[in-house]
Each structure stands twice: as C-alpha cells, then as structure tokens.
Amino acid sequence: MAVRLCDVASLLRSGSWAAEPWTGQVIAAMETQLSNRLTCNNTSNGPSTISHNCSSPVESGSIEDSKTNLIVNYLPQNMTQEELKSLFGSIGEIESCKLVRDKITGQSLGYGFVNYMDPKDAEKAINTLNGLRLQTKTIKVSYARPSSASIRDANLYVSGLPKTMTQKELEQLFSQYGHIITSRILVDQVTGVSRGVGFIRFDRRIEAEEAIKCLNGQKPPGATEPIMVKFANNPSQKTSQALLSQLYQSPNRRYPGPLAQRFSRFSTMAIDGVTSLAGINIPGHVGTSWCIFVYNLAPDADEGILWQTFGPFGAVTNVKVIRDFNTNKCKGFGFVTMTNYDEAAMAIASLNGYRLGDRVLQVSFKTNKTHKA
DNA sequence: TGAGATT
Known part of the structure; x- marks a missing residue:
C-alpha cells in the first residue's frame, strides 16, 4: 500500500504554512495613493523587457481586524460543514462555521470560515491545525480579512513563463505591484518540470489590475518570450460550466461515474x-x-x-x-x-x-x- | 488553457 507512515509522522507539525502575518485592509483613500505609486508606463507597442523601478507597495494594517474569524483553505472536496465544525470544535467553542459552496451546484469550493468565541482559540487553531493533512490535501488556516469588494477577484493566471523560472522568481516579479497572498507554478506531475503557467493571488484587486497593466505582454528579465497575465477564472465559474456541460453534452462519460463505482471498493484500491x-x-x-x-x-x-x-x-x-x-x-x-x-x-x-x-x-x-x- | 482564498 502506498501509505507511508513517514507521511503520518510528518504531520506532526511540518510548519508547511506560515500564518499570514497580515493584519488588515487599506482604506479607500490609500488605494488611490497606492495606485498612483505603482502606475507603470507600459506602452502597447509590443513586447519589451520589464524594468524594476516601481516602488514597493505599502503594507496594509489595521487593529480593526477580527481575531476570532478564520479562513480555512484547501479542504478535501467531500468534507462537510459538520466535519469542519467537528474538527475546529475540538479546539474551542465555535460561534459560527460555514463551508462555502457553489451557489448553483452546491459543491464545496474547498474553503470555509470558522469564527471562534475566544480569540485565543482562533490562535490555537492556527497553531495546531494549519498544515494538517486531510486526505490528499494540506489545509491552511489563517485569519480571515473583513470581506469587501476590494479583496475579491485579485487572482491572476500567468502563462508563457520561462520553464526555468522558480516560484520565488515569479513572486519577485509580481511583488512590486502589491502584497502576494499565494503563488504557484504548475508542474508536470511526472517530470516535475514547470508547465510555464502559474497563479498569483494578490491582496487586493487594484494590485492585480496594476500587475496586468505592467506585466502582460512583457518579457521577464532574461526571457525570450513575453508572458501573458490575466484574471484567473474563479471556481464557481468552473463548477457552473461543468454543470452546463453535463446538461448539454452527450451522455458519454469522461470520468468514472456510477459504472466504475459498481466495481465496489476494490476499484478504489486497485489503481x-x-x-x-x-x-x-x-x-x-x-x-x-x-x-x-x-x-x-x-x-x-x-x-x-x-x-x-x-x-x-x-x-x-x-x-x-x-x-x-x-x-x-x-x-x-x-x-x-x-x-x-x-x-x-x-x-x-x-x-x-x-x-x-x-x-x-x-x-x-x-x-x-x-x-x- | 488552469489551481482553487473572502461567506
């Protein structure tokens, strides 16, 4: 069997995620200021190399942020709200708990929120549950920001990256336009080689917009080809699309469905x-x-x-x-x-x-x- | 041409 006990042992705090040290959101007036500071003079006269003369963005911060409300990311697809509550309830008393689901399909979007009664329990949950492996996922637990329009749709899809570019280099390239929440370069599952595409999630929408303006169609330092930078699709779009295609496409199954499941439990073991x-x-x-x-x-x-x-x-x-x-x-x-x-x-x-x-x-x-x- | 982070 492919389950290794060293995996289990490694659970015991690998510290794979750092809690976001981040403390808040910026008021609207600062956004304008930030926007001005980061404005680039990218002309649309075709690809050119990127110059790094933009100043760094200000760090946002506020004492207003909730110290009890957590966002939990990378949850297993089949995890229910009740299981989420059970897991986080083992730390302390929960005021509210919500697994976010697609509005149309009802499918879990793989993240949720847990609001504790006591800020100490929220801190304890970050310390003890962040990095926990559940099934094939490694969950991430961090403080949730107050919800606002300015932090939504700040996720970018980047393609045409040099295959040699590392995640760190990708972050260096984009960090001049704002605070990066997460970054990722997709790799071939067999070879581990970069597929030349990645994602950058910024703190705020305006930072992502600025990065598109400045980096789309540009050549990273040392690169021979320009990169493409655009807003990423969001998960609810994908599940909605999947639902639509199920409704309108022929009944040919591309994925194992009820037929495959009829092989009972051995079908899941054999592969x-x-x-x-x-x-x-x-x-x-x-x-x-x-x-x-x-x-x-x-x-x-x-x-x-x-x-x-x-x-x-x-x-x-x-x-x-x-x-x-x-x-x-x-x-x-x-x-x-x-x-x-x-x-x-x-x-x-x-x-x-x-x-x-x-x-x-x-x-x-x-x-x-x-x-x- | 693609993982899944703001209720």
Whole structure:
C-alpha cells in the first residue's frame, strides 16, 4: 500500500504554512495613493523587457481586524460543514462555521470560515491545525480579512513563463505591484518540470489590475518570450460550466461515474494507494460510517492528535478522546469515525502497531460490546 | 488553457 507512515509522522507539525502575518485592509483613500505609486508606463507597442523601478507597495494594517474569524483553505472536496465544525470544535467553542459552496451546484469550493468565541482559540487553531493533512490535501488556516469588494477577484493566471523560472522568481516579479497572498507554478506531475503557467493571488484587486497593466505582454528579465497575465477564472465559474456541460453534452462519460463505482471498493484500491485516499464513496455504505477503536493513547492525548493521525487516510467525520471525569486526562483510548470502509481499513492496517510518541497504538474496528450496564 | 482564498 502506498501509505507511508513517514507521511503520518510528518504531520506532526511540518510548519508547511506560515500564518499570514497580515493584519488588515487599506482604506479607500490609500488605494488611490497606492495606485498612483505603482502606475507603470507600459506602452502597447509590443513586447519589451520589464524594468524594476516601481516602488514597493505599502503594507496594509489595521487593529480593526477580527481575531476570532478564520479562513480555512484547501479542504478535501467531500468534507462537510459538520466535519469542519467537528474538527475546529475540538479546539474551542465555535460561534459560527460555514463551508462555502457553489451557489448553483452546491459543491464545496474547498474553503470555509470558522469564527471562534475566544480569540485565543482562533490562535490555537492556527497553531495546531494549519498544515494538517486531510486526505490528499494540506489545509491552511489563517485569519480571515473583513470581506469587501476590494479583496475579491485579485487572482491572476500567468502563462508563457520561462520553464526555468522558480516560484520565488515569479513572486519577485509580481511583488512590486502589491502584497502576494499565494503563488504557484504548475508542474508536470511526472517530470516535475514547470508547465510555464502559474497563479498569483494578490491582496487586493487594484494590485492585480496594476500587475496586468505592467506585466502582460512583457518579457521577464532574461526571457525570450513575453508572458501573458490575466484574471484567473474563479471556481464557481468552473463548477457552473461543468454543470452546463453535463446538461448539454452527450451522455458519454469522461470520468468514472456510477459504472466504475459498481466495481465496489476494490476499484478504489486497485489503481494505486493515492486513489484509495481520495474519498470516493462506496455504494452500499452510503449513510453508514465505520467506528475505529484506538487504544494506548497517552494521558495528554487530545482530539487534535486523532485528527492528525487519521485524517490523511480519508474522510474522518468525528473523533473522540475518552477522558477521566475528574482529571480530564485521556483514559488511554478513543474513537475515530470514518465514512469509507477502504479508508478505515487502510488506516487500521497502517496505524495498528504505529508508534505515537512513546506508545505503540492498538487500532481496530470498534467491536460491538454495546453499552455498559 | 488552469489551481482553487473572502461567506
């Protein structure tokens, strides 16, 4: 099986995401000022090389920002709002929780918001859940900015990049026009070589607009060909398009649908270990879940450790650490609920006998001893 | 010609 225990071990804080140190949004008057500072004199007389004489943008900041409201990105596609609440509720009391879904299709857009009652819990959630691996995703947890039009649609699609250009170089190129939230260069999955396309998400729309004006059709330093810079499609457009094409196209299936699923659970196992982690629902188990008994947990074990340990194996819907009523210390065992049999079985096979801290776990399906008298 | 970050 392709699941490696070192992956599980690496969960325990790889620090893969830094929390955005960022503290706020800029008032409208500053936007004009910023816009003026960054104005370039790009003429449309064809490609030329880019000069780097623009000044750096000001850092935005405000004490008004919420210290309780978090944005959670890169959630697994099949994760529900209830699971999101369960995961973040293990840190502290939640005031509200929302998984963002496509308005038309209802599909998860892969991100959500969690608002805590106590700012300390929000901070703790960033420290403990940011970078958590869930299925094939590594979630990112950071403070949410107050929603406003100025921060929307600030995502750029860049193509024609030199294949040798690194993410850092891409950021250097674009950072002169504003504060970059995320950047990415797409690579060939087999060779790892750049595909010459990437994405830059700016803090604010005006920064993205300025970058398009200044960089579209220009040659990066040392490049022989000009790059194309434009606004990226947003996810709701894509899901809407997919819905439309489903409605209007012939019934030929391009993706594994109900037919493939009829091969039952082995279809998810046979392809490779990664596919089996993708959270494909298995007919016959819809509406059921699989409860896993985890024994030999340390006294200080908490729900977070169970999420971290089982989350990478598939859809986890709930975790529970059994505690002593008086001391509140873990009594040495807990339970994990998973949606899919394959994923639960994989987790058990991989984690039974696994060393967690100074203890060797015993992991099995929960047996039906039912209730105590 | 493409991942998924502002309710």
